[in-house]
Amino acid sequence: MLLTELLAGWRIPPGAHVGPTEAGSNNHTFRVTADGRSWCLRISQNMDRAQVLAEHRLLARLRRAGLSFAVPTPEPRIDGGTVADSPGGPVTLCAWIPGVRPDLGSEPALERFGRAAAELSTALAAVAPTDAPFDWRGGPLEDVPDVTALARDLMAAGLDADRAKVLRAGLDRALAAWAGIAGRLPQQVVHADLAPSNVLVAPDTGEVTGILDFEVAGYWLRAIELTVALALTGSTRGPDWPRRAAALTRGGAWGARLTADELHALPDLIVVRAAGSTLWRSTRWRRGQSSLAEVAERLDTLAAVLRWRSGAGAALGDVVAGA
Template identity: 70%
Template sequence: MVDPKRPSELVTKLLARWCIPAGAVVTPTGHGTNNRTLRVSAGDRHWSLRISKNLTSAQVRAEHRLLAQLTQAGLPFAVPTPVPLPDGSTLADTPGGPATLCEWIPGVRPDLSQEVALERFGRAAAELSTALTDVAPQDTPNDWQGGPLEALPDVAALARDLTAAGLDARRAGTLRDGADQAIAAWKEIVGRLPTQVVHADLAASNVLVSPDTGAVTGVLDFEMAGYWIRAIELTVALALSGAAHGTGWPRRAAAVARGGAWGERLTAAELSALPDLILVRAMGSTLWRADRWRRGRSSLAEVANRLDVLAETLQWRTAEGSDLGHIVAAAKAG
């Protein structure tokens, strides 16, 4: 029987490069589909080992330059701190992708069903946005200036491929309708809003809080960070926290906005664009997952899930989404 705490030969060799003792306990972190992430423990020391499936070594080095700047920014929470190898570098190339070892950040995933937690989440997003203002585009893993629809595939052909694989007609229709509406929305946004470096993936799974006080203790996973529209930080925080859909969403959206004083941070044009940015992001996320499916890295069920989110977003945008900018603007910080 395989011991789940016994590291593989690859992991053992990797840890040896960082001079981690051979008897270290290694366990999966239990979340994430884009990387292999492990918790490493030796005595009272703990680390996180990530083997990236998506980033090149050059992109990881850029991510580490970004993290180095953030550690000097005076943030009230931690960000990953890469541990250097004996030669001073902070990544190790492996057959599975570049590997990074970081100091473990204590905390638990936040419960964003509570308004106070959403306020803290929104505040952390705003604090991070401020800290990223002066980061140079070349010190990030990605350049998102073209937007998520820049390399748009043949949507009709993609819908046919998905249908042939077993996707139902309703979801295939969502793909086509979503693409049409997102493209139209993006044409009204591109080149018209302030830009800066953004984290671009602020979900509950990428935030840690104290189990005792609920205060944010860390923000994780900067592999999606890049130069893009400033307002996308709030856009993603609203979408991935569940604060922009479902029963009672205006109250939850207001909590996120209030926590970070986002109504005062963003311009009128940014506030007006928030509903369309949420739609564009949902479409981009769907196409990204569909591309992974075509490459054999995601299941059809995962694509169907993204299409369900897109369908909900399309309905929300038509029925209620136009209120979002007003809600954010009116949510004054306490």
């Protein structure tokens, strides 16, 4: 199905300009421009129609929550719905949210990021689990494949032996960590993917103008929101990671938001998240949706996380509490 045919269902004129967006490794996303307006068109590769509709219910709740930033607004189609079917997956069209990707090189920028994450977490706490695309209570390691077979397949495709060893070591460490966490921490609906690429800021002030991409939102651990924000902003990497982690958590007063058990679990949650991300990318690789290089990149990240956790990472809970 041609994009022009899909767009006609939203009354977008045939002469609209359509081009790929800068980011979006899990879906096909395009910027659509016509008559002085812009939209983002997304073809979902990881969600079915029911999950997309749940995402839209979640977004409707958030738009009524009085947030200081915007979230995607699905545009209604001619038939009154907000989802179109296509051979590539469910399709949605949302109004374009102004802003640029954040530069997180300074502590004030990290503080603003952490503050927006905390504001979103508060709003998501009121969302019913049925109004989220996923239920993650089993954790990202619930359906672990045959790791020996996965490593063999990856090596047959060209992955080196050292990275294959990281796969086994990382999953073993993550599974052991998850056994001590599962079912013991507060839960709520979470965004679960607060990467800088999913946040927009005003170019002049740096204030957050929008949070995007709720496709993996689901009912899970409340603390995973901070976990992911710390990991994906690079706030647990490098020799000055405690300073960066403190700035991000200080912005959202996360040390006061989380319980002592949540704070204690943060270093292990970083490991669990890195291992889960590696499995997610490996599964997409097996489906032909991701490259071997993307899997190798995740394995390199997992290796770095394991080194961090075995060294200074144990202090993360104290850093957050102190901030």
